[in-house]
Amino acid sequence: MxxxxxxxxxxxxxxxxxxxxxxxxxxxxxxxxxxxxxxxxxxxxxxxxxxxxxxxxxxxxxxxxxxxxxxxxxxxxxxxxxxxxxxxxxxxxxxxxxxxxxxxxxxxHSVQDAAKAKEILKQRGLKTARYFDFVAKNWESLQRDVLDPVLYRKKILQLLPDSLVRTLDMGCGPGGLIPYLLTKSREIVGIDSSESMIREASDSFLNNPNVRFIASDLELLPSELDSSADAAVASMVLHHISNPPKAMKEIHRALKEDGTFIIVDLKKHTQEFMRDSFADLWLGFEPELVSEWLENSGFGIHSIEEIETQKYFKVLIIKAKKKGGR
Incomplete structure (x- = not known):
């Protein structure tokens, strides 16, 4: 047979x-x-x-x-x-x-290997934190030297729903985006791993009861934020994070069902000076890769856009929503 x-x-x-x-x-x-x-x-x-x-x-x-x-x-x-x-x-x-x-x-070897890997990630984080502590006072002007933040901050407002209750500003820096977000949301929670950035931002919003700040690793958000936010914005922050997919899963945890997540970041580029000049870990991202990360983290993609700049870069803007809502 x-x-x-x-x-x-x-x-x-x-x-x-x-x-x-x-x-x-x-x-x-x-x-x-x-x-x-x-x-x-x-x-x-x-x-x-x-x-x-x-x-x-x-x-x-x-x-x-x-x-x-x-x-x-x-x-x-x-x-x-x-x-x-x-x-x-x-x-x-x-x-x-x-x-x-x-x-x-x-x-x-598993325990010692894990300890060594985590030490490498810790040193990455310390290097980034030292850089942002150093540039905290001048961060807004430094950003303008490479990109005009107004270019994409206005676009963020167009993509955010109206009448939000709480919005998370992920990697808030000295708070440059917060005045924009306050036009859409009753409360803003700024989150950053740099203590100096948090101090700068706090000084700028001392008299505003609708703004508060949390010093936290974006890859491990505090449990108090679980399912608490209507929206989250990560503006020019993911390329500084060791593990962007992990940060996305943390943001997913912090959002309510059907919560909106806006990502603004650089599209993939080859300008390696950004590592030394701006502590960038990743040289931008391809939209297909970010989409894959979002979908694996429980988000649905609503829109992907690219904005041309006058410098070397294109800006990637993605709107996603936490799955589970209507």
Whole structure:
């Protein structure tokens, strides 16, 4: 009796299964997967965590990438790697990673690897915080040297609903956007990880009972904000954050059902001077990637626009809504 030939889909599935099993048959690659599940890291940072040579790490990263466990993102001369989000991961790879994660604490090196990765992220955050502490008083004028904030702040107002009760200004800086937001919302909560920025903003709104500020990591918002806001705005902030998808999930948690989320950021570019001059971690974003992050975080995309500037950049403006409302 003839054995029926496999369909193309079955053959592809079998090939993927074998590649995935081979990829996790090596202890180093399992360590890399667990480290990259914490946050995106570049090759140099992964070698620092695992204390291994760059060529060896690069080879393991390629195997994991080819097997469908990782995504790569080029940022100028740097390439970052991260574990694929659940929504973008092949079902079989996601199941394997789920099993590995459940036994993470029992695996050799896992605790020390995680501690090293978190220290790298802490140093990233400290570097960014030191920069913004230093420029807090001059931030508005520094922004105008590269982009005119009025250009996109007016657009934010067009996209926000009227008569909002509470709006979150994510990465509020010294508060330049807040007067605009007050025309749409009864209360504004400004959130920033820089203590100096919070002080500058607080001094500007001392006599306004409808504005308050919280010093917080945007990737770990306080529980008091859970389901409390009608809208959130992240204006020129995501490219400073180590893990933008994690920040989006935190914003999702803070919004009420059907809450509006406005993102304003730079479109993907190649101007690497922005890393040193403005402490940018990411050189902008492609709209498709931001859309994927939003959808995986529980948002529905309502509109995506691009604005031309007179400098090197295009500005990306995205309106999304938390799913669950009508």
């Amino acid at each position: 003839a054995v029926p030939s496999r369909t193309k889909e079955e053959a592809l599935s079998s090939k993927h299964v074998l590649a995935a099993l081979k990829a996790v048959s090596d202890e180093t690659r399992i360590r890399i997967l667990l480290v990259l599940s914490i946050a995106p890291l570049n090759v140099q940072e992964v070698t620092e965590v695992l204390s291994m040579g760059q060529s060896r790490i690069s080879r393991h990263l390629k195997i994991l990438l080819d097997a469908g466990f990782l995504d790569s993102q080029r940022e100028g001369s740097w390439v970052y790697y991260k574990v694929k989000d659940d929504g973008a991961t092949h079902h079989f790879s996601a199941e394997i990673f789920s099993v590995i994660s459940r036994y993470e604490k029992q695996l050799t």
